[in-house]
Every structure is written in C-alpha cells, then in structure tokens.
Amino acid sequence: xxxxxxxxxFGWPAIILSLAVSxxxxxxxxxxxxxxxxxLCTPFALYLSGFPAVRFLSLLLPFFQFAAAWAVHVKWKIxxxxxxxxxxxxxxxxxxIVLTQ
Numbered sequence: 001x002x003x004x005x006x007x008x009x010f011g012w013p014a015i016i017l018s019l020a021v022s023x024x025x026x027x028x029x030x031x032x033x034x035x036x037x038x039x040l041c042t043p044f045a046l047y048l049s050g051f052p053a054v055r056f057l058s059l060l061l062p063f064f065q066f067a068a069a070w071a072v073h074v075k076w077k078i079x080x081x082x083x084x085x086x087x088x089x090x091x092x093x094x095x096x097i098v099l100t101q
Contacts, residue, residue, distance in 0.1 A: 009043050010043050010044055010047045011044075014040055014041070014043060014044050015041075015044055015091050015094075017040055018037045018038075018040040018041040018044070018065075018087070019037070019084075019087065019088065019091060021033050021034075021036050021037040021040060022034050022037035022038075022065055022068065022084055022087070023084070025037060025068075025069070025072060026068065026072055026077060026080045026081060026084065029072055029075075029077070030072070031069040031070070031072045031073045032069070034065050034066070034068045034069035034072060034080070035065070035066060035069045037065050038062040038063070038065035038066045038069070039062070041061055041062045041065060041087060042062045044061075045058045045059060045060075045061040045062050046058075046059075048061075048090070048094075054090065057086065057090070058090070060086070061086060061087050061090065064083045064084065064086050064087060065083070065084065065087065067083045068080040068081075068083035068084050071083060
C-alpha cells in the first residue's frame with residue numbers, strides 16, 4: 001500500500017494532476033487552482049532536486065506556478081502560460097527519457 005502512495009505523490013499521477021489543475025486555473029481565471037497545482041508539484045520538484053543536472057530548476061518549479069497564479073490574478077493570461085512552460089518542458093523531457101529507455 002505504501003508503494004502505491006509514494007508513486008501517486010511523487011510520480012506521474014502528481015505531475016499530470018498538477019499540470020491539469022494549473023492549465024484549468026489559467027483557462028478559468030482561478031488563481032487558487034494554480035496555487036493548488038504548485039502545492040501538488042512540490043513533492044515531485046523535491047524529488048527531482050536530487051539529480052545534479054536539474055537541481056536548481058526543479059526547486060523553482062512550484063514557484064513558477066505561484067507566479068502564474070499572480071499573473072492570473074492581475075489578468076495576464078499570456079504571462080501565466082509562459083510561467084507554466086518550465087513545468088511542461090521538464091515533464092516532457094522526463095517523459096521522453098523514461099519512454100526511450
């Protein structure tokens with residue numbers, strides 16, 4: 001049971017849910033959903049911080065979502081989308097690495 005819980009918190013379900021909640025927050029103009037997405041992204045970001053190549057960037061991933069929440073709050077949807085790009089790109093890069101092994 002604990003293995004499944006760890007996979008849910010640190011694995012793909014958390015990444016996908018964080019991205020989905022964040023995109024929905026931008027589309028619906030709900031900053032609180034982006035904050036929730038940042039909170040959901042935090043365990044994944046802390047896990048990624050153990051890898052030297054992405055150590056600093058991974059620690060900033062939740063803060064990009066919090067910045068996107070601020071951008072949605074001040075009605076700058078394009079800037080909010082730009083702030084979500086680091087999480088999307090890290091997720092795509094990680095998925096590519098996993099799928100090509």
